[in-house]
Amino acid sequence: MNNNNAFPYRAYAMEYGTFLGIAWTAVFFLFIATIRTASDLYATLAFFAFLSLAIIPFLFAWRIKQLQGKGESLGILRGCLFSFNLFMFASLFTGACEYAYFAFFDHGTFVDSFMKIYFNPEIANVYKTAGLNDLYGEAKTGLMQFGNLSPYEKAGSFFTFSFYTSLFFILPVGALASLKSSRKIQA
Numbered sequence: 001m002n003n004n005n006a007f008p009y010r011a012y013a014m015e016y017g018t019f020l021g022i023a024w025t026a027v028f029f030l031f032i033a034t035i036r037t038a039s040d041l042y043a044t045l046a047f048f049a050f051l052s053l054a055i056i057p058f059l060f061a062w063r064i065k066q067l068q069g070k071g072e073s074l075g076i077l078r079g080c081l082f083s084f085n086l087f088m089f090a091s092l093f094t095g096a097c098e099y100a101y102f103a104f105f106d107h108g109t110f111v112d113s114f115m116k117i118y119f120n121p122e123i124a125n126v127y128k129t130a131g132l133n134d135l136y137g138e139a140k141t142g143l144m145q146f147g148n149l150s151p152y153e154k155a156g157s158f159f160t161f162s163f164y165t166s167l168f169f170i171l172p173v174g175a176l177a178s179l180k181s182s183r184k185i186q187a
Contacts, residue, residue, distance in 0.1 A: 009064065009074060009082040009177075016060040017089025023049075023056055024094040024162065032101075035113045057169055060086060061177035071180055079178030080170055087166035095159035102151035110154075111147035118143060 027049045034042040064082060068074060074082065102110070117123070118140065127136035146154065 007068065007074060007078075009078055010085055012060075012064055012067070013082045013085035014089050016063075017086045018093055020053075020056055020060070020086060020090035021093025021097075023053060024090055025097040027053060028094065028098060028158075029101075032110060035117070036109065038117070054169075057083070057086060057173045058176055061173045064177045065179050068180075073180045074178045076175065076178045079176070080174030082177050083170045083174035086173070087163065087170060091159055091163040091166065094162055095155050098158045099151060099155035102154045106151070108147065111143065114143055115147075 027046060030042060030046040030049055033039070034046045061079070061083065064074065064079075124136065127133060146157070149157070
């Protein structure tokens, strides 16, 4: 039986979670640039950056697997704890950056940009043609309510969304991190 208590998976989760948080923050700011400018270039970059975010945690889990000694395994419980800590640190980092943005830089332009796009008559006609007037009204009300939130509450809603979304990835990333290593990378 291997002694897995010596492997510092929590330290790696903090380090890799910070890197993942930086990536999430970069995609958040790309999204903001896309909303503000309505540029196709920013939209394309944000789309591909968003897709790459689903791959990054698996790369970190593969790295943890490779850092183990040959034939050793982190174990499924520690792998899932690594994954949980990874996503928690990423969510905390991103939440802090989003709070700083909403508190000091936004001044309501995020919601205003959304309202300009969403209250466009063409968008309203698309919803009306599809028979989704109720949905359009609810989304409009929700957007107006989001605009009335404090910066702390806006950042909290984004934090909650990112954390609950990452819950879907905890088990697969943890399972990959817990596989037995075939070779050892020098750290």
